[in-house]
Amino acid sequence: MATSGYNAPRILRSRIPRVCVAVIGATPEEMIAKAEGIIRENPFLEFRLDYLTNPAAALPKVKRLLETRPDAVIIGTCRRAVNGGKFKGSASAQLEILAKAAAAGCQLLDVELETAESVKASELQKLREAASIILSFHDFKATKKLDDILARMVKIHVEYYKVVSTATSLYDNVQMMKFLEKHGHDYWLIGLCMGEQGIISRVLSVRAGSVFTFAAASAGEETAPGQVTYRDLRSTFRIDHVDAATHVYGVAGDPVAHSLSPAMMNLAFRRENVNGVYLALHTKKTDDLMACIRDIPLRGLSITMPHKEEMVKHLANTDDLVRKIGAVNTIVRAQDGKLYGFNTDVAGIVGPLSDRITVTGAKILVVGAGGAARAAVFGLAARGAHISIVNRTVPKAQKLAKEAGAKVVKRADLKKLDFDVIINATSVGMMNPKVSPLEADELRARIVFDMVYNPVNTRLIQLAKAKGLATIPGYEMFVQQGARQFEIWSGKPAPVEEMRGIVMKALGESPVLEAPTPVPPPLPAEAPKPAVAAKPVAGKTAPVTKSVLAAKPAAAKSALVAKPAPVTKHVPVAANHNGTGKKAAPVAKKPEPKPVAKKAAPPAKKKVVAKKK
Numbered sequence: 001m002a003t004s005g006y007n008a009p010r011i012l013r014s015r016i017p018r019v020c021v022a023v024i025g026a027t028p029e030e031m032i033a034k035a036e037g038i039i040r041e042n043p044f045l046e047f048r049l050d051y052l053t054n055p056a057a058a059l060p061k062v063k064r065l066l067e068t069r070p071d072a073v074i075i076g077t078c079r080r081a082v083n084g085g086k087f088k089g090s091a092s093a094q095l096e097i098l099a100k101a102a103a104a105g106c107q108l109l110d111v112e113l114e115t116a117e118s119v120k121a122s123e124l125q126k127l128r129e130a131a132s133i134i135l136s137f138h139d140f141k142a143t144k145k146l147d148d149i150l151a152r153m154v155k156i157h158v159e160y161y162k163v164v165s166t167a168t169s170l171y172d173n174v175q176m177m178k179f180l181e182k183h184g185h186d187y188w189l190i191g192l193c194m195g196e197q198g199i200i201s202r203v204l205s206v207r208a209g210s211v212f213t214f215a216a217a218s219a220g221e222e223t224a225p226g227q228v229t230y231r232d233l234r235s236t237f238r239i240d241h242v243d244a245a246t247h248v249y250g251v252a253g254d255p256v257a258h259s260l261s262p263a264m265m266n267l268a269f270r271r272e273n274v275n276g277v278y279l280a281l282h283t284k285k286t287d288d289l290m291a292c293i294r295d296i297p298l299r300g301l302s303i304t305m306p307h308k309e310e311m312v313k314h315l316a317n318t319d320d321l322v323r324k325i326g327a328v329n330t331i332v333r334a335q336d337g338k339l340y341g342f343n344t345d346v347a348g349i350v351g352p353l354s355d356r357i358t359v360t361g362a363k364i365l366v367v368g369a370g371g372a373a374r375a376a377v378f379g380l381a382a383r384g385a386h387i388s389i390v391n392r393t394v395p396k397a398q399k400l401a402k403e404a405g406a407k408v409v410k411r412a413d414l415k416k417l418d419f420d421v422i423i424n425a426t427s428v429g430m431m432n433p434k435v436s437p438l439e440a441d442e443l444r445a446r447i448v449f450d451m452v453y454n455p456v457n458t459r460l461i462q463l464a465k466a467k468g469l470a471t472i473p474g475y476e477m478f479v480q481q482g483a484r485q486f487e488i489w490s491g492k493p494a495p496v497e498e499m500r501g502i503v504m505k506a507l508g509e510s511p512v513l514e515a516p517t518p519v520p521p522p523l524p525a526e527a528p529k530p531a532v533a534a535k536p537v538a539g540k541t542a543p544v545t546k547s548v549l550a551a552k553p554a555a556a557k558s559a560l561v562a563k564p565a566p567v568t569k570h571v572p573v574a575a576n577h578n579g580t581g582k583k584a585a586p587v588a589k590k591p592e593p594k595p596v597a598k599k600a601a602p603p604a605k606k607k608v609v610a611k612k613k
Contacts (some may be wrong), residue, residue, distance in 0.1 A: 009159045012107055013188065017044045017075055017207050018239055019215050022223040024051040028058035032065055034217055039065075039072055046075040046214070047106070050087035055097050059104040066105035075099030075134065077110040084138050091115045095123055100152050102130035108160070111472045113137045116156050124156070134190065139165045140225075143172035143193055144181040150187075160188045160211065166225070167193035170283045170292040173200035177208040177296075184209025190561045195226045196257055198319055200296070202228055203237050203279060208245060235523045236266050237277055248296060249489065250279040252289050253304030257282060261302055261482065262508050264499050268486045271495040286310040288296075293339070300489040301331040302482075308371055313342040324403075325374045330485045342488055345372065346379030348481030349449075352472045353380075355420060356447060356519050360384035362420040364411070365445070367437050369396040372424035372451055377404045390414065414442040421524060423449045429458040433572035435459040443467055446520045453478045456507050470519040475503050 021042050031052070036043055047062060055078050058321050062314045065071060078097045079085020087094060089131065110132045116124055116135055127133065135158045137149055143165035153161050167173055172193050175201075180191045180442030191210045193201040202213055215230035216222040233239045251261040265278035276299070278360045283289050292298070303311050308327035312318065315328065316338035323327045328341035353359055362385045369391040377400060382388050387406035387597035391397035397408045408415060422445040428437040436459040448464035453474030464471045485496035491520050 001035075001461050012073070012132060013159075013211070016212055017042065018212050019233050020044045020046050020075060020212050021217055022046045022048055022221075022227070023217055024048045024221055024223060026051075026062050028052060028054075031058055031059045034478050035065060038217055038230070039069055042234070043069065043072040044074075044079055045072065045286065046110070047101070048085075049076060049078040049101065050080070050098060051086040054214075055087065056100055059100050062101070062106070063104040073108070074106045075108040076104075076106035076109055076131075079110070079112065080115065083112040083114055084140055090122070091118045095119060095127055099127055099130060102127070106131060108132050108134055110134045110136050110162070111158075113156075114504055117159075121546055124158075128158060132160065134160040134162050136162040137164065138194075140194070140519060141166055142168055143175055146175065146191075147182075150179075150183060154187065160190060164191070164224070165193050165197035167195045169285070169288045170197055170200065170281055171288055171295075171460060173204075174292060174295045175292075176201045177205060180209035182292070193226075194224050198226045199279050200281070200292075202226065203233065203239055204242065204248070205297075206239060207242050207246070212356070213239070236263055237279070238266065238270065241275070243275075245275055247274075247276040247299040248279070249276055249300040249302075250281040250298065251302040251304060252283060253279040253307055254282060254284045256280040260305075260478070260503050261437070264479070264482055264503055265302075265486065268483075268495055268499055269490075269500050271498055272486075272492045273491050274492070276489075278601040286314075290314055291297050293333075297333070300485070302330050302485055303331060305371070312341060315339050317341070319343065321346055321375070321378065322503055324378045325371070326376065327371045329481070330488060332488055343375060344481040344484035344485075344488070345375035345477070347484040348477035348479075349376050349423070349451075350379055350383065351480040352476040353447070353449065353460060353536055356470065356472070357420060362386065364388070364421045364423060365390060365414075365417075365419045366406075366423050366425055367391070367427035369393065369400045370425065373402075374400060375427050376532050377401075377406055388417075388419070409593070410464060411442075414438065414444070417444060419443055419445040421447045421449060423451065424460055425451050427452065429460055430454065434459055436463055441461075443469060446470060446522060450474050451477055454507060456504075456509055468496060468520065475500070475507060475509075479503055541549060 019042060021038050021044065023031055023038065023045050025034055031047065035047070039045060047058070049058060052058055062074070066074065076098055078087050078094050080087050080091070082093055094115060098111065102109060109127060109525060111124070111127070111133055115136055135153055135156055136155060138467070146163060146165070147476045149163055150161060163179070165172065165176060176191055176193050180189055183189060188211050190212060191201070192198060192205050192213055205213055213233070214224070214227060215233045216227045218229055249265065251259050259280050262278050263282050269276045269278065281289070281292070284306065289307060308329060311331065312322060312326065312328050315331065318328060318341040321343040323339045325343055328343060330342040330344050332340050334340055350359060355531050359380060360383055364380055365388045366373050367390055369389060377387050377389065381404050387404065388409045389397045389406055390409050391400050392409055394408065400406070401408045420444060422438070424437050426437050428435060429450065433455045433581060438460065440463045443464055447470045448460060449472040450458050450460045451474045452458050456473050461473060463472050479496065479500045483496045483499060486494040
């Protein structure tokens, strides 16, 4: 790579960590105070001087800070308003501030392409002699013509080129990472996509060729749309350990921005030493999701609305529950490259119930007739429970009842009917915590199970507790179904207690699990006949039956977007009713022999290539 006649840029490049934290503040004192708190954990910062009324006033304080932290790497940025920043001065005034930032000790200076093109080459060269330059381009609307943008940028000789676009689809991340893979050997590049849909590139760009990625100091202090906090990048997503062998998983749907799945699943990966990362993949379009799956070797997906039914047709095979329910919530890409589907919602429902009662023979009322209700009805009916359904739309309830061998009851009759369990399988209580799907006098049951997990203490749960009924909060289902997903993907027992703890903490609950509320005995007239207890699926989980899913993965390819090598023969997989992976009979008439798992080749080492201009 060309330099200004000295080796400082190359030495600096070797010191740059993967995460740069953007620091903002209303005053120089506030900005420096935040920096002092962050720099001990992450010694790579960007001072956004354009957020200050007087940017130059902060520089003496920056200098004093850097004198005490010679190991720190600092970017000085004073982005103009016309380029998405807050500085309202001219391009020349911007360069003057950046020159002072270099004098204060900032080793890197961010200069927009538009600024560099508008000033004299001698002005930019003078700045380059004082520090390394990051020539940056930002598109706040879309991701397009990345090669053309770089061709325009490299006409100006600097050390680093930063291309930041906006993801309007998941596939825009694929375009960005292909761009990084294509040009990362020739230039020192920083590349990522902004926006909620840009999370893939923010986490994975570093293995595709980006020198580093950006992060926010804390929630609420983002300097760009979709920016993640540095603690989440380093702790939750473990970005420092992401490499070519890291398997990528995610939750796909709309909305997913506030999903607790990434925190829960990434903790499970960390606890069980699984080299994987789990991301929130926001998309409304199934076609967009499939395009992303084709070009990024995603190893597993949690599927939520609106894709649960649509994704079924894209699967090579499914378990019995998916076929009965007509919806999938778990997908795994097997070694043959094909997608297989499971439904672990049933495990999330049956597990907590089996801890408290005998499901076989139990009288259970399911409120609702949508996807979650279908999982409850089919899953519990398969275990011998007597299912009743109540739903606002009666024909929909009648259709489900006919398919599952259940019966429909009228809302008006609930005040005189007794059940062992009432399950809310609707979203009532989620958006408006003051409402309940049922009234207090309709809760004639021993247990009330609300699938809504946020808020924890829904109005329905409150009404049940007030009557002295046992309750099961929705996070129990959320954790149990997630645990089964983890087992299907990893072939390892899920760390259920740790997963439950982080979810409860995120929901503002005590991470110490309280003993379940004692279940009231059944009314004598309604006591169920003795039955053989169903096999529990909650609490400690048994190891997953060894299957093709648990086989060692094929050697990882260095290219992020390369498709996995297909396996010539593969036994389709299914899940048992507990949601754990097991071998399923092949679809073909004659069974195929079981494949022998091959030892994985060592992960491909990423080349360290001297950058050139």
